[in-house]
Amino acid sequence: MTAARSEPAAARWALTGLALLTLGVLIVLPLCTVFAEAFAKGWSLYREVIEEPDTLSAIELSLLAVGVAVPMNLIFGVAAAWAVAKFQFRGRNILVTLIDIPLGVSPVVSGLIYVLVFGAQGWLGPWLNRHDIRIIFAAPGIILATVFVTFPFVARELIPLMESQGADEEEAALVLGANGWQMFWKVTLPNISWGLLYGVVLCTARALGEFGAVSVVSGHIRGQTNTLPLHVEILYNDYNYAGAFAVASLLSVIAVISLALKKLLEWKTGQAESGGLRRTETG
Amino acid sequence: MAGTGFKRFNVLPGFWPAFSYTVLYLSLIVLIPLSAVFLKSATTSWDHIWRSISSPSVVASYRLSFGASIIAGLISVAAGFLIAWVLVRYEFPGKPLADAVVDLPFALPTAVAGIALTSLYTENGWVGQYLAKLGIKVAFTPLGVVVALTFIGLPFVIRSVQPVLADSDQELEEAAASLGATRWQVFTRVIFPLVRPALLTGFALALARALGEYGSVIFISGNMPMKTEITPLLIVNKLQQYDYAGATAIAAVMLITSFLLLLTINLLQRRSRRFMEAR
Helix, strand or coil, rough: CCCCCCCCCCHHHHHHHHHHHHHHHHHHHHHHHHHHHHHHHHHHHHHHHHHHHHHHHHHHHHHHHHHHHHHHHHHHHHHHHHHHHHHHHHHHHHHHHHCCCCCCCCCCHHHHHHHHHHHHHHHHHHHHHHHHCCCCCCHHHHHHHHHHHHHCCHHHHHHHHHHHHHHHHHHHHHHHHCCCHHHHHHHHHHHHHHHHHHHHHHHHHHHHHHHHHHHHHCCCCCCCCCCCHHHHHHHHHHHCCCHHHHHHHHHHHHHHHHHHHHHHHHHHHHHHHHHCCCCCCCC | CCCCCCCCCCCCCCHHHHHHHHHHHHHHHHHHHHHHHHHHHHHHHHHHHHHHCCCHHHHHHHHHHHHHHHHHHHHHHHHHHHHHHHHHHCCCHHHHHHHHHHHHHHHHCCHHHHHHHHHHHCCCCCCHHHHHHHHCHHHHHHHHHHHHHEEEHHHHHHHHHHHHHHHEHHHHHHHHCCCCHHHHHHHHHHHHHHHHHHHHHHHHHHHHHHCCCHHHHHHHHHCCCCCCCCCHHHHHHHHCCCCCHHHHHHHHHHHHHHHHHHHHHHHHHHHHHHHHCCC
16 A cells, blocks of 8 residues: 555544544444433432323323324335336326425424415415314314324335335236236335335434424323423423433433334445435434 | 327327326426416516515525535535445445445435434534534534534435445556555545536535425424524414515525525536536
8 A cells, every 4th residue: 555545544543533532523423422411410310200190191192193103204214115016107206305394394384374275364264163163272173283294104115125126026016917906015115115125214213303394283282292202301390300301311312223223224235335425314 | 199299100009098197297286386376476566476485584594504504415425425435435334234224314304304404503402512612502503503514414415425436447547556645645636626517516415405395494493483493484483474475475485595506516416427428
């Protein structure tokens, strides 16, 4: 190795050290803080916070939002990817661009748009009011906001994957006498299962962690319209730091698990090699 | 199958159901609600809109949001380039772990990041206490906003630059070196021009995300009027005062800004792709 081709060993070590230090201070330290603060007052207080009824109801609402948003966007993702990746039609690129829109919208604006449609002063507000249906400041609003912010996650994973796979296998299945559903369940779905799972992991992680959009539509009614991240905020604003960090540590564990799953899936599908920026996170 | 002019012939079934469902769902969840921002603004008097988007506190928030996002983007570019370089070019123990950690800001809920950063950078926090001795206050100042946005923006730059550095063939560098270039000349004349489009894309992505960011910022910023209020926070404030028209007007400004930015990003990415293919 000539001197000009690579840096001298000392420079390499210095640069590596500096890079790891930056990564450590900027990214790893905040995660460590969460756990340090969560257990600062001991394990018993930690359990107390987690077992509080308000926390449990926040967990419940978060799971509900995930339980609705992820399947909805999963079905949409498969349908959109089927139409976009396997067929050529006019306006195809525009459709792909439109699917990405939620990634470019501020979380706060994502919540605001549903207030404008369903809120008391919104388009459907008076009608909903007459029929005694609550969407804003209630669970349906939280679910809608969650659906919006995680909207493109599955579709974005599946579109490039299904494009690269082409239609040969599906066509072969049809020629051999399979009907549309048989082709889908026996050929298409097995082919996209890893990518699908990858999209679901990203979608779930974001749905559980969403804060801004949900905050705007929730109304912060304790024990009723709080998701886990909103509960963190409430505890924090009550100066119950240990409690806030205890709930935050739950979310952090989920985040770390989702990250590990994501890496595992990338390794499994060899997507890591193809590199490329996974812009899905651009929320 | 109908619509010969619209869709190219294909033996695969299910286009129309899949396509119709996609368009319907997209319209109901995204397009129609989003159009409410512009329709609501259209029914608001111009005077009210103008007062909402140009009041001193809102203008101060633009300055903070743009200023902090740009500074954080530049820090992310510098730090991100260094980290991407080390991750691609050097071998060291624990490298896969270091690489995985990069995605943490994507995975960590923003509210969690917000309270964690605040506790780190307050005057008795792990990092804040040392900075306090140097007379630097981070939490509850504009600097805190920059710290939060750097946390959010860094992965965008690293993940933009990494594949370009990994793909760049080192023969070019060898050729330059064998022609007598010093390592520094190789860096400035060969390597840097190669990664510049990716750095720019990463910067733009980080900027787009930072301008709309809410959860990770509002805890560390302290939200002092005229000083540390970001633009998304003002939307929330206006909503709490039931000023829907005012909130919507600011939202329209933010939407237009981020769409322009996304358009720029698309152009940048198309250009860098062409650049890569041309090589």
